[in-house]
Amino acid sequence: MLLKPHSRVQVFEGAEDNLPDRDALRAAVAIRQLAEGLTADDLLLVLISGGGSALLPAPIPPVTLEEKQTLTKLLAARGANIQELNTIRKALSQLKGGGLAQAAYPAQVVSLILSDVVGDPVEVIASGPTVASVHSVQDCLHILNHYGLRAALPRSVKTVLAQSDSDPHGPHSCGHVLNVIIGSNALALAEAQRQAEALGYRAVVLSAAIQGDVKSVARFYGLLTRVAGAHLTPPVTRASVEEEAQLWELAAELHLPDLQLKEALEAVVEAGGPVCLLAGGEPTVQLQGSGKGGRNQELALRVGAELGQRPLGPLEVLFLSGGTDGQDGPTEAAGAWVVPELASQAAAEGLDVAAFLSRNDSHTFFRCFRGGAHLLHTGLTGTNVMDAHLLFLRPR
Ligand SMILES: Nc1ncnc2c1ncn2[C@@H]1O[C@H](COP(=O)(O)OP(=O)(O)OP(=O)(O)O)[C@@H](O)[C@H]1O
Ligand SMILES: O=C(O)[C@H](O)CO
Structure with missing residues (x-):
């Protein structure tokens, strides 16, 4: 100073x-x-x-x-x-x-x-x-x-x-x-919501209190993408009705007191066009491997893996997770972004997503994948109001 x-x-x-x-x-x-x-x-x-x-x-x-x-x-x-x-x-x-x-x-x-x-x-x-x-x-x-x-x-x-x-x-x-x-996280999300709206998205804040194991949180975003996607690009199938039930169940397990899920899904139906769902908080990573990573990169990688499991229909999807302080764990990145094609694109580069996840090695993965293009680099922001999670959906 x-x-x-x-x-x-x-x-x-x-x-x-x-x-x-x-x-x-x-x-x-x-x-x-x-x-x-x-x-x-x-x-x-x-x-x-x-x-x-x-x-x-x-x-x-x-x-x-x-x-x-x-x-x-x-x-x-x-x-x-x-x-x-x-x-x-x-x-x-x-x-x-x-x-x-x-x-x-x-x-x-x-x-x-x-x-x-x-x-x-x-x-x-x-x-x-x-x-x-x-x-x-x-x-x-x-x-x-x-x-x-x-x-x-x-x-x-x-x-x-x-x-x-x-x-x-x-x-x-x-x-x-x-x-x-x-x-606070809620204030940061409110500003991000304004920015997304200015870019033409219908933006809804889901929760500023996301907590729980990163695996469950990733599953939550995976299900949310499928359910919101089905509302955005009807018809709603029997599979997506079942997924919606699973989503509600998981939301209850995660104890998200301020969750605006019903409102968000209603907004998605109304929007019929580009949608941005925003949430924030701090998931937990139980470290098992000796890899290099952070909460946000691990969450993004897990969401990418979830999204790639089954086709999503005529929908463009992007999920981003970033630490508001600009540093995710002991790495120089703030976080990362993924698309449903991540796992298959990674496999084509000889990168096995599951293997990186088993070592908690998300940062190494994102450094290799497409030459680091999916890493989020903001530099240190000088403040910390936890993490932000953004899910962008757009009908094709
Ligand atoms: N290899 C890894 N993969 C995933 N997460 C990791 C890894 N190594 C550390 N972490 C996570 O990074 C966090 C530690 O980093 P940091 O010191 O930035 O934590 P923090 O102070 O809790 O974070 P913040 O300052 O963002 O609130 C912990 O949440 C830890 O679980
Ligand atoms: O300093 C602390 O106690 C933690 O960062 C929580 O505010």
Whole structure:
């Protein structure tokens, strides 16, 4: 960042690889001191984004940074979700779970928040530095038990957990705070919808809360394409009626609270022409192989494989999945796009889609396939509101 000489703005960098480190700790100490020095005449403006948990580590003594790092890594490696992970982080932190807001009291606090968590829960994003924690020690012990970590807890962690029941950051302490979500997956999708409409598509947002295993999510988009395609290019066959039943069943299994499936299918019928269905969120990949890839490239490749299984009728289809931060997993691409012909075209190039998928090697696949033409390269966008999934359909 370019700062003017003698600027009063101080920039701290830290938390490389999204893990709390000494640099982040130094920043957290400086932020705490700044907040503690404020008076009732001050306004503290807090800008919060995903990654904030690792950027603002202030373990409650005697817990050390290393102990917190180890516990966080262990929980993540054992499959704890972000809600569980951040419940533990909050219990062990001076600044998370409303701690920063409490330190700033009696100053007024306004938090402007970019959401990288499905459903935009302000208490979970970056572990809610300005949102009072409502979790109890029992919740923490339950999580630690569930992941088999309770027995191995360092003494310091046990001490802090034992203290925290009698000394919560307390909801009463956040009346001087305004938390506002200013960026989210739903907002990104709304803008993408406007852009698609400007390009002549009938665009409908299906959901901003896509979660679940990437295989199920890919199957969902495969079925959605067939069902929407049948509505777009009638007649609707008995097979597509069955597929529609399967689609509804799968949607129920995926628990997508905001899903607008009925509305989307009605819009497709009405449109009769080019349609763009938009959704977003964050599917999960259970890594089995040692390949190179990311959630979005894996989802696109799986959807491509689904679409190629049976002919789709007189329909042009394109599915795209991209990370809004411009980086999909540890790759330089943001995501990828596919068409139903993908598997057969890949086979002609000697590439076996199933083999790449079994190794979680989607990035290698897309780098080879058509010389990388299906990779989505946006460069880092500087923000992260999870992933966007776009399905384009057009009658031939
Ligand atoms: N080979 C792979 N194939 C598919 N997905 C992968 C692969 N390697 C890592 N991932 C996925 O990439 C993600 C890790 O990358 P990253 O560090 O960008 O994650 P993140 O911080 O959760 O993502 P984001 O910053 O986009 O929210 C995880 O979701 C992980 O499952
Ligand atoms: O920092 C965090 O806790 C995650 O990115 C979720 O917001």
